[in-house]
Amino acid sequence: MMLAESDNLVRPLPGLLDGLSRADCNRLRAIGREKALEAGQLVWSQGDTQAGIYLISEGRIRSYYAAPSGREVTLAYWFPGNFVGGPDIFGTGPHMWTSVAAERSRLTFMPGPALRRLALESPTIAVALLDALAFKARCYSAMAQMLGTRSVTERLHSLLIFLSHVYGVKRGGEIVVGMPFTHGDLANLIGSTRQWVTVQLARLQEEGVIRYDRSVISILALSTLGQGME
Template sequence: MVHSFASEAVAPSELRQLLEELYQGRGLSFYSNGQTIQMGSQDIWIVCRGVVLLSTLFPNGDEVLLGLASPSMPFGLPLTSIYSYHATALSDVDLMRLSVAEIEQSPTLSRSLWQHQSRRLRQTEAMLALVGHRRVKERLCQLLSLLKQEIGQPVAEGTRISVKLTHQNLANAIGTTRVTVTRLLGQLREEGWLSIDRNRYIILH
């Protein structure tokens, strides 16, 4: 069963207000869809708008999806021990950059960010658990259900995944090939489990 973690942390609006109060006048960094986000060794990025895809590369060039950072979630090199760690804008995003020292000096900010970081780590664990399903179709359905909980938007037909994940993105997340994902998405459309709108967003029914 897919579990939603959104209600277990400080509300995104509360964290945004806290950031605005603590760092008035600080500008945001904008990245357009598909851009790689540069990360310094002491930088913590906070997502203010949009979704960031976090991934790692294996020596053979295969990419593995580690998670998605949505509004109020932090990410950055100080928060991981993975050597090849990449962040890519999955939509147009606005980010606030803080240093580790700044966060350590504010107990309130540290506590709020830790709650959102915990939510993202639980999301990543849920994605890793998908591998336990033997059938690839089950893994894909569970992944889409997780995305529905994390970044879904209600629409008339059901719930729309708010970012355009490529078939390769989905394949990387569940350990299969792009061709297999394309075939399974076609099956799920025929079964009425999902549809694709005119802007190429996935809608789950």
């Protein structure tokens, strides 16, 4: 099983510009303003007024919800080709979560009003935005189901399966997750500790289920991860 109860919730990772013509890509870039962030710098804070979206060119962005208790629930990590912002990408409602640079990153800010005009003028841009929002919705739905219905061990196994489906590249008899995830990243996503994740990954590696080398995860026995998840 996946993070969620159905494999239909996850598909290969789409980029906003994937499938767009060069002309449409140039139109999007023309309304953009580049912004560089160091690790730990905020893109925005929960409750800030939305103004548009940020297309990631380099680096990695972490989105998380801050509970009234102060606890942070990591929702996702976003990579080059993704955008952060939404769900009200054209409007001025409040941001529902915080986004922060997990490492040095370069973004392109696209203001909501200009983005809306382009979406009205170009059906392909409008569809690309809808596809990206649909992917985000599937990710957040999968995360909510995982956190609400699984034990911590099941959450780790589900997350590894999820990553193999979204970021995985088949190489021989294994699946290499094409984006780097540290032990801390994985712990944030499943609501656990880095130390616990380190122990569990070492166990899975000893059992020949995965290989983990410098933040690169290779899945060697995908079916084993799914055992007991039905």
